[in-house]
Amino acid sequence: MNIKEIINTLVSGLISGSLYAIMALGLTIIYGVIHVFNFGHGIVAVLGGYFTWLFLTKLGLGLIPSILLALVFMFFFGLLLFKATINPLLKTPNWEFSTIIFLLGMGILLENLALQAFGPRVKHIPAFFEGSLKIGFVRVNWHEISLIGIVLVFILILNFFLKKTWFGQAMRAVAQDMDGARIVGISITRIFGYAFAMATMVTGFSGILLGTKYYMTPHIGWDWMVKGFVIVVLGGLGSATGAVYAAFIMGIAEALATLYLGSLWVWPIWFLIFVTILLLRPQGLAGGRTL
Amino acid sequence: MMIAAMAHWKKIGIILGLTFIALYPLVHGDTYVMHIFILFFIWAVVASNWNLLMGYAGIFSLGNIGYFAIGAYASGILCKAFGWSPWVCILMGGLASMVCVTLFVGLPALRLSGIYIALLSLIFADSLPTILTQTRSITGGAMGLHDIPPLFEGITRLQSYYINFALFLVMLTIIYRTIHSSTGLAFVALRDSRSFAKALGVNEYKEKIKVFALVSLLTGITGGFYVHYLGDISPTTLAIEPFLLAIAMMEMGGIGRFPGAVLGAVIIVFGNEFLRLAGTLRLALLGALICAIILFFPGGLMQFIDWIDLRLTRLKARRAISS
Structure with missing residues (x-):
C-alpha cells in the first residue's frame, strides 16, 4: 500500500468522521440528559434531510433558508414528540424498556410514512460548494472541506451553549445529578423537553449534512443509527467529548477497512470493533463522564 | 356450577383453543x-x-x-x-x-x-x-x-x-x-x-x-x-419486518407473561394477513400499533384478561358471602 492511498483514506476518514460526530452528538445529548436511548434516531436524521429537500424543491427556497427552516421544524417536532409521548412514558415503572420499544415503533412508523410521502427513490441535497481542491496528490472537494468546517464550528457553538449559557448549564446539571438540579429549582421536565428538542435538531442537521455528502432514502436511517450506536458506546454513553473523538476514530477505521478489505466488510468490522470495546472497556473512552 | 365453570374460564379457553387447532385440518382443512x-x-x-x-x-x-x-x-x-x-x-x-x-x-x-x-x-x-x-x-x-x-x-x-x-x-x-x-x-x-x-x-x-x-x-x-x-x-x-412482527406479538400479549406471547402471535399472524390489504402502509400500521399499545395498554392483552379475572373472582366472592 503506498503513501498516497493511505493519506487519501485518512482524509476521507476525517470527512465521514466529522459527519458521524455530529450524528452521534444528537444521540449523546438525549442519553446524557434524559437517559433514554433514542432508537428512532435514524429516521429523525433522515427527516431533517427530507424537510430540507422539500423546502428546497417544493417551496423554492434557497439552500440556507431551507436548512434553517428544517432545523426549526425539527426542534418543534422534537418538543412535540417529547411532550406528547416520552414524558408520560418516563413516569411509568419500566420506562427504560418501554421508551426503547416505543421509539423503535415510532421510527418505523415515521420511516414508512416518509416512504409513502417521498417515495423510495434516492434523493440528494445539493453540495454547498462546487469544485475541488488539489494539494499534491490529495484531491478534496470544497464541499467536503466545508463539511468539516461546519461540523467544527457547530461543535464549538454547542460546547459554548452547554458550558456558558444558563440552559446549557441546567442541562448539564440535570445530566450530572438530577436530584441536585431539582433542589436548586431547575424544572426537570422543561429541561428534558428542550434537551430532546435540541437533540432532535442536531440529529436533523446531521441528516442534512449526510444528505449532501451521500444520498437519502427513507431506509438509510437504520445504517446511520447503528453506526451512531457504536460511536456513542465507544465514546462512552452520555459523554459529548468522547462521542466526537470516537466518531473520528470510527470514520478513519471505516475508511481503512474499506481500503484493505472492501466495502462489504465494513459492517462485520463495525460489529467486531463494537464487541471489542464492550469486552475491553464497556464504559467507553471517556469512561463515565457525563455531558 | 356456572360460577365454578367461569372461574376456570382460562383453562377452558386454552383447552378449547388447542382442540380447535388440533381438529381444524380434519374438519375444514383449507x-x-x-x-x-x-x-x-x-x-x-x-x-x-x-x-x-x-x-x-x-x-x-x-x-x-x-x-x-x-x-x-x-x-x-x-x-x-x-x-x-x-x-x-x-x-x-x-x-x-x-x-x-x-x-x-x-x-x-x-x-x-x-x-x-x-x-x-x-x-x-x-x-x-x-x-x-x-x-x-x-x-x-x-x-x-x-x-x-x-x-x-x-x-x-x-x-x-x-x-x-x-x-x-x-x-x-x-x-x-x-x-x-x-x-x-x-x-x-x-x-x-x-x-x-x-x-x-x-x-x-x-x-x-x-x-x-x-x-x-x-x-x-x-x-x-x-x-x-x-x-x-x-x-x-x-429485515425489519419479522423483527417488528415479533416485537408486536410480545407487546400485544404483554411482556413478561407466558400466555401473552402466544396470544399476541395469534393476533399478529392472522392480523398481518388482513394488513396485507393495506399494501405499503402495513409496516407503518404495525409501528403505530406498537406505539399505541405502549402508550395506552402497557400490559397488553394479559392486562385485559387479568381484569376479567379480577371481576369474576369478586363476583364469586360476593355470591359466596350472600349464600
Missing part, C-alpha cells in the same frame, strides 16, 4: 389457513422464547430474529450440502445458533447490562446480512437458499401442520417448565432485584449464560423447522 396456522406455531415459539429472554430474564435482547436466522441457514446449508437427514440438520442448526449466540452475545453480555445488551444484540443481528452476502457460494447471498429439502419426501400440508403443531406444544412446554423451575425463578429474581438475588446465592453469570444458550438453541431449532417447511430462505428474514 390449505391457506393451514399455512397461516403453521406460521403461527413457528412465530409463537419465537415470540415465547424472546419473551423468556426479555420478559422473564429481563435481558434486553433485540437480536432474536438473528438467532432464528442462524438456525435456519445452518440447517438449510447442512441439508443441501451434505444431504443429511433434515432432522439431524435442524438439531445441528439449533446447536450452531447456540454456539454463535453464546459466544458473540452471551459471553460479552456477562459484563454488560441494560442498554448495552440491546445494542450488542441488535448490531449482531444487523451484521448478519452482510456476512450472508459475503459468503455467496455457501449461503446464496442476497438471493438466498432455494430448494431446501422438506422434512421427508412427499410431505403434505397436513403432515407439516401436525409436525409444527407438535413442535409448538413441545417448545411451549419446555419454556413453561423452565419458567416454573428454579432456573426460571432465578431469572425473575435477577430481573426484579439483582443485588438481592445475588445475595441469596443466585449465580448471575451462570443463569445469564443458561438463558442465552437455551433461548438461542430453541429459537435456532424453530428456525430449522421454518426453513424446511418453506423450502427457501433469504436475508429478508433478517
